[in-house]
Amino acid sequence: MTEVLSREQRCALLAEAERDELVALADECLDDGAALRVLSGPEVGIVVAQVREPVLAERFLLGDVLACRVEVDLAGQVGWSIRLGEDRVAAVAAAVLDAEAEADRPRSARVDELCRTVADRLAAREVAEWAALAPTIVEFEELT
Amino acid sequence: MGYASARGGLASIIAAEELVRRERDHAPVPWVSTEQITGRFRLAVDRVMGEGGLYDEPTAAAAVRQAEGDTLEAAHLVRAHRSTLPRLAVSEPIDPDEMVVLRRIVPAMREPNGPQLLGRTTDYTGRLLEKPDGQPEAQPQEPRPGVERSEEQRRPRRFLEVLRKLDLVADQRLRDDPEPVDITRAAVRPPAARSAVLAAMARAETSGLVSLWYRSMLGPDNDIHEINLGELRHGRLPLRVRHPHTGNLVRMGEFRVTEAEAIENLDGADEDRSKLGVGYGLCFGHNERKAIAMANMDIANRRFGRTGPLEQLLLLTTDGLDSGGFLEHLKLPHYVTFRSIMDRKLALRAAAEADEKTDSRVADPVGEESR
Numbered sequence: 001m002t003e004v005l006s007r008e009q010r011c012a013l014l015a016e017a018e019r020d021e022l023v024a025l026a027d028e029c030l031d032d033g034a035a036l037r038v039l040s041g042p043e044v045g046i047v048v049a050q051v052r053e054p055v056l057a058e059r060f061l062l063g064d065v066l067a068c069r070v071e072v073d074l075a076g077q078v079g080w081s082i083r084l085g086e087d088r089v090a091a092v093a094a095a096v097l098d099a100e101a102e103a104d105r106p107r108s109a110r111v112d113e114l115c116r117t118v119a120d121r122l123a124a125r126e127v128a129e130w131a132a133l134a135p136t137i138v139e140f141e142e143l144t
Numbered sequence: 145m146g147y148a149s150a151r152g153g154l155a156s157i158i159a160a161e162e163l164v165r166r167e168r169d170h171a172p173v174p175w176v177s178t179e180q181i182t183g184r185f186r187l188a189v190d191r192v193m194g195e196g197g198l199y200d201e202p203t204a205a206a207a208v209r210q211a212e213g214d215t216l217e218a219a220h221l222v223r224a225h226r227s228t229l230p231r232l233a234v235s236e237p238i239d240p241d242e243m244v245v246l247r248r249i250v251p252a253m254r255e256p257n258g259p260q261l262l263g264r265t266t267d268y269t270g271r272l273l274e275k276p277d278g279q280p281e282a283q284p285q286e287p288r289p290g291v292e293r294s295e296e297q298r299r300p301r302r303f304l305e306v307l308r309k310l311d312l313v314a315d316q317r318l319r320d321d322p323e324p325v326d327i328t329r330a331a332v333r334p335p336a337a338r339s340a341v342l343a344a345m346a347r348a349e350t351s352g353l354v355s356l357w358y359r360s361m362l363g364p365d366n367d368i369h370e371i372n373l374g375e376l377r378h379g380r381l382p383l384r385v386r387h388p389h390t391g392n393l394v395r396m397g398e399f400r401v402t403e404a405e406a407i408e409n410l411d412g413a414d415e416d417r418s419k420l421g422v423g424y425g426l427c428f429g430h431n432e433r434k435a436i437a438m439a440n441m442d443i444a445n446r447r448f449g450r451t452g453p454l455e456q457l458l459l460l461t462t463d464g465l466d467s468g469g470f471l472e473h474l475k476l477p478h479y480v481t482f483r484s485i486m487d488r489k490l491a492l493r494a495a496a497e498a499d500e501k502t503d504s505r506v507a508d509p510v511g512e513e514s515r
Contacts, residue, residue, distance in 0.1 A: 066229075
């Protein structure tokens with residue numbers, strides 16, 4: 001993953017980052033004394049999972065997914081994050097990192113680096129998952 | 145018997161609650177952590193997420209612990225908790241074809257597109273009870289090397305597509321795109337949109353839905369005829385919302401679901417008998433029983449829901465909180481209603497006894513007085 005991340009890609013990867021790595025880097029971002037204001041949240045709530053089923057191509061509401069959303073202002077730049085679950089601290093840290101990168105502040109490259117670490121981890125997890133699943137594929141033998 | 149208003153019971157309720165808390169929270173055994181519950185009792189957790197209508201494993205695990213393993217009570221706790229939460233967003237429509245499969249079987253076809261992937265299942269293992277003294281020793285295992293994987297292995301094309309290519313499926317796809325009914329905001333009654341029925345089944349109490357499905361085959365309604373399970377999947381789906389500043393889609397993460405497609409032979413007088421009907425089921429977590437029952441009931445409801453009681457049964461009798469709540473309320477005091485019944489019985493008896501005393505007539509043979 002070497003291309004420039006879009007804001008949506010960054011938000012998506014920060015949404016799946018570990019809490020500790022988010023908080024540690026967010027603390028670094030704030031070390032220069034930049035003013036931080038929480039504009040809204042962090043708010044724990046639900047995101048309605050809307051599905052378009054494949055038989056009649058009809059939409060229905062499957063249920064709700066727990067999520068946490070926050071918006072911050074870091075040195076004049078708005079940062080936003082939404083994550084699954086109810087970890088408010090992680091959500092605030094992700095929003096700080098979004099603002100840091102969006103404003104191209106000193107730690108923006110570190111934010112991108114973290115995003116790539118998360119992407120690599122997700123890819124590695126997928127590889128390991130398939131390595132465990134693949135032996136359960138049924139191989140049929142023709143009986144003659 | 146007369147009725148006198150009364151008060152009381154608060155002290156006993158508090159004492160009963162204290163008994164629950166003491167025995168549950170301070171039992172002389174180690175505390176069960178949330179991670180232990182999600183790790184060891186994942187299917188119970190998944191069931192509670194589905195019936196509670198809220199996907200979050202730690203929340204469902206906490207409910208299972210508080211409910212002492214009673215999944216319906218746990219789902220009740222989750223629903224109550226959910227009702228306190230604000231709605232942050234409605235996701236963009238999720239395409240189930242994006243599912244990354246963890247398990248996928250196609251019972252209707254030996255070699256479909258993509259794998260017959262058994263995944264994590266006990267379907268083929270013997271039901272032999274194991275009673276180990278402790279955690280079984282881990283078997284030494286070499287780290288598995290990476291296995292080459294194709295897009296079709298991880299996101300297989302659905303079996304329904306094969307049937308469509310063969311022109312074997314009655315094409316009932318909608319021309320318009322109606323807004324889905326939100327059953328969490330307004331109670332639905334028959335006749336209801338299909339989106340309401342699907343949503344109701346996704347939250348239905350699993351055993352209740354399975355029971356209704358079984359009744360449909362063996363019971364008096366005879367709503368389901370020849371059925372096959374086309375495809376069954378357990379996997380992960382992405383959840384996306386609109387970014388508030390760019391307006392573009394942003395992925396929040398993934399959640400697990402179970403999906404089923406049921407195939408039914410169309411044989412009604414007003415149906416195209418050269419085609420098959422397909423029913424759809426999708427629910428939170430890994431819950432194959434519910435997804436299969438849901439898929440079968442979807443196609444049955446589309447065929448028979450408006451001409452028989454099926455839609456009413458699905459909408460009004462499969463919700464665990466509704467049925468369980470009605471049952472539970474019977475344990476609350478009903479002194480007044482029962483006294484009313486008693487009064488009526490006693491009054492009838494008194495009237496009968498009074499009749500016996502005042503009326504000494506003996507029944508005459510019919511017509512005797514008229515002679």
